[in-house]
Amino acid sequence: MQRLIPSFLTSKKNIILLLVFVFFFSLLFLNIYKPFNTEFFALFWKIGELTDTRRFITTLFIVLSGVTIVSISRLIMYLLRKKMKTTYLIYSVWIFVEILIMSVLYALTVKIGVKDVRDFFDIMPRAFLYITLILFLPYVISWLYLSLQDKKSHLARMIQMSKYIDEENYLAIQPDKYNLIHFNDEKGSLRLSIKFHNLYYIESFDNYVNIYYENKGKIARFLLRRSLKSIEDCYAEYPLVRCHRSYIVSITKVKVLRKDKEGLFLDLDYLNLPDLPVSKTYAEQVIKLFYQ
Numbered sequence: 001m002q003r004l005i006p007s008f009l010t011s012k013k014n015i016i017l018l019l020v021f022v023f024f025f026s027l028l029f030l031n032i033y034k035p036f037n038t039e040f041f042a043l044f045w046k047i048g049e050l051t052d053t054r055r056f057i058t059t060l061f062i063v064l065s066g067v068t069i070v071s072i073s074r075l076i077m078y079l080l081r082k083k084m085k086t087t088y089l090i091y092s093v094w095i096f097v098e099i100l101i102m103s104v105l106y107a108l109t110v111k112i113g114v115k116d117v118r119d120f121f122d123i124m125p126r127a128f129l130y131i132t133l134i135l136f137l138p139y140v141i142s143w144l145y146l147s148l149q150d151k152k153s154h155l156a157r158m159i160q161m162s163k164y165i166d167e168e169n170y171l172a173i174q175p176d177k178y179n180l181i182h183f184n185d186e187k188g189s190l191r192l193s194i195k196f197h198n199l200y201y202i203e204s205f206d207n208y209v210n211i212y213y214e215n216k217g218k219i220a221r222f223l224l225r226r227s228l229k230s231i232e233d234c235y236a237e238y239p240l241v242r243c244h245r246s247y248i249v250s251i252t253k254v255k256v257l258r259k260d261k262e263g264l265f266l267d268l269d270y271l272n273l274p275d276l277p278v279s280k281t282y283a284e285q286v287i288k289l290f291y292q
Contacts, residue, residue: 010078107123
């Protein structure tokens with residue numbers, strides 16, 4: 001439970017996909033699955049008053065309210081993604097709190113808005129159970145789908161890069177195309193052009209990246225306003241590999257792949273550069289590329 005969650009769970013695009021899927025799945029599920037929704041809607045209406053119109057209006061209110069709460073929650077998670085190490089335990093607790101907040105709000109709606117005579121603490125546990133059951137399937141399906149898409153993306157990059165790793169000198173194979181690498185900022189303006197064989201690694205730094213390269217026998221650093229994810233996607237055809245949520249490294253500059261009690265590390269072909277950590281998320285990909 002202390003392992004970090006995959007980075008695809010906190011990307012903006014995937015959060016939006018999750019919210020859209022949860023909205024439509026929950027709306028359909030509550031209106032179609034009669035054995036479940038009859039019990040659920042009994043929290044809000046007497047069975048004799050449960051018309052199709054009321055069922056749909058109640059469903060829409062419930063789903064919109066729930067998705068709004070999840071949207072706010074995931075926005076906070078997205079904004080904190082670089083400052084907070086989100087482990088599986090933290091992610092599980094986060095989801096639990098989301099469901100708890102929805103349950104409390106729904107129970108208050110039933111108690112105050114519908115004027116239910118039951119005690120609040122009799123209504124809230126049932127609401128918590130129903131909301132958990134409603135969200136379980138879309139959460140699991142979303143996780144599996146996003147995980148599959150992420151693996152496909154990594155596999156495509158591995159296939160693209162694997163043909164170069166066997167060669168001792170990558171630049172000797174493609175001297176023209178890969179002699180220079182150009183870095184644009186987030187607005188598309190060219191900010192840095194260097195010879196690829198001088199590039200060592202790229203480090204995430206808030207909304208910027210630090211590009212480390214050799215210049216006149218010394219390591220220079222260039223600060224560029226751009227996300228590490230966009231760098232990874234834009235330069236997928238280069239022998240650059242994501243080894244950590246904060247690092248992309250030129251595989252041609254990796255001298256040693258080292259494992260010790262603190263984890264997996266990459267030693268670069270330069271004396272004064274730090275060893276780069278390899279997170280568990282990217283370990284398999286890095287190992288395969290290194291030993292191709």
